[in-house]
Amino acid sequence: MRRCYFDHVATNPLHPEVLDVMMPYFKEDFGNPLSIYDLGTSAREAIEKARGQVAGLINAKPQAIVFTSSGAEANNFALRGIAFARQNQGKHAIVSKVEHHSILNSARFLEKSGFVVTYLPVDKHGIVDPDTVKKSINKETVLISVTHASSEIGSIEPIREIAQIAKEHRVTLHADGVATTGNIPVDVKKLGVDLYSMAAHQFYGPKGAGALYVKEGTRIAPLIYGGIQEGGRRAGTENVPAIVGMGKAAEIAAQELPGRMEHCRKLRDALIDSVLKVPNVHLTGHPEKRLPHHSSFVVEFIEGEAMLLMLSMKGILSASGSACSSRALKSSPVLLSLGVPSALAQGSIVFSLGTDNSMEDINYFIEEFPQVVKKLRDMSPFSSGWGQGGEGDKCYTGG
């Protein structure tokens, strides 16, 4: 049976060249980067090389890159680090409703710590209106966090416009770039952000390595206190092999990005065309302003979980939303914020493509997907409608 890995927003396979450069740091070059002898020095130099490579991918200065263990850690670090550093200036933060759990749950923590948080609404495509940001700012506002693109719906947010507003009001702006870094061009200077989160395994790098871009001059409190690693901003013995791998993955992504985007967009567009031919299936997220490798849908009268399982039996591997919530069995707050009804949000599915996919994968998918939907709908008690006033196939027109 064919295997089509269509879940690149959950995680990516490691680029073989990336693994190659990591290997010496599992073997002979095992030193602690803080040690002053040769073994330590070579590990430290490897980390600094990686810092330059990651900085290069997003047009940052190397010293602005702080390595973390994951995108989630970078997001927690950004929100709590800025909130703690600036709490004497004000205790109001703004986040969008289409953020990842690591942002939304960090925001909840801030609320428990005495902050007031505004959750920005989005339009039916999941896009934040910069005017709403402007209106939400008050004298107490110290922090705004808006994702560059949601991995659930793929929509790309107007970060540049939001950054101008943030700058005018001297509010620190963080953008979650976990889904974007290495997948679309990112230039932190042009974007105008103060902080930007990344995760290596989203661009064919290893798990266990992430980073936070912290613009020079931005005061931030550490999330992990301890030794002097990362300029005192993030303690803990550095995960040298993973950091080295992240650097290499960033370097390769910078080189291959245009080709990757073209490859994925072509496959993705063919996939979207075929899926939307199935009745009562709606695209979620913005039709154009979206990640080139990303497609997401709600399928009426079907539970996402059942669809995932049946597709996986056909070798088609996908997700019903964020991997971090895929086993939580709750309606996605991101989809609800778009106005998708709760029952329909249960039928969400995300197909995210990568360099390892081919048009043969898409053709196989195009054959199998309609059959899976038909089979599940034949078994569904809701197949003739949601049972509420006979709204049937007209219950959702948002996408």
Next chain:
Amino acid sequence: MRRCYFDHVATNPLHPEVLDVMMPYFKEDFGNPLSIYDLGTSAREAIEKARGQVAGLINAKPQAIVFTSSGAEANNFALRGIAFARQNQGKHAIVSKVEHHSILNSARFLEKSGFVVTYLPVDKHGIVDPDTVKKSINKETVLISVTHASSEIGSIEPIREIAQIAKEHRVTLHADGVATTGNIPVDVKKLGVDLYSMAAHQFYGPKGAGALYVKEGTRIAPLIYGGIQEGGRRAGTENVPAIVGMGKAAEIAAQELPGRMEHCRKLRDALIDSVLKVPNVHLTGHPEKRLPHHSSFVVEFIEGEAMLLMLSMKGILSASGSACSSRALKSSPVLLSLGVPSALAQGSIVFSLGTDNSMEDINYFIEEFPQVVKKLRDMSPFSSGWGQGGEGDKCYTGG
């Protein structure tokens, strides 16, 4: 030239069998553990196997193990997680003065967050007196954190006695087990701790994997918020290869521990005997109650940094204290807490041994070390004493 790696408290080389079990998770088994298809399931099963292996090493239940990215993260998680969860019951915490920076700096953060922290004194060997702990507890006390053993001085603390006191007063007890786990027998049930930190690279596992033991029923707030990983206690895509490696390293450590301890102790004792034959060199930490692979000294009239460099030119790789502070060029607060004068604390050196060392290494060291000390003292302006009242070779008698 011979290379003697005597810095196992900084980091360990990876056990070859550990790397072998990690490799599939860098290649074909690259899935996200939260994904519901086969690739996810196999990653998840691998993590649960590792959880059991780590639990087995310290006699814990698997569900009490929360994986983190490092020992430092586990320490931060423990202190802030308990402080936040229990702050309504009281805002007083107790830590010892011989803690790692990740504990001491977390304690400082708690102070900034409205907590009062008592820093427990130690005796000249760096040992905490359980009676002092008892006297420090008040109605506000919610948390005690004492290291099981300091990696700087090797002394093993009376955790069991402290645990009894903590239990009587319903205070949560955390022990930093980063230096002990996999190096001496650890039984969290016998110790009676509520929380216990570990780091894989301290027992021939990979960097990038640590864990916190959280006794069943202990309420703790996450340090990293987000998805539902680790039972909602630690978010972020799991570093599957590193976790798998930690599990294997724990399994091997459990099997090999008696042999490792005997091997290291024998070499270490020979090393200590030879070092103490050099005039004006003092052992730091407890002479008997110490980690079997650990020896630490202060060498009068010499700066530790110079000693490290000259030893490294001879292929002898060591540290002047905690790796996390080795480049900070400050007197170690741990040594100062033992009553070591500040100037003398600059001459600190730690030799920590491992399975990769042999008696040939020690014999080589025994030849070289006295010459290095002599050479440095010949160059030192302090070689005839510290220049303060001619205390000379009698300035320190603590060790």
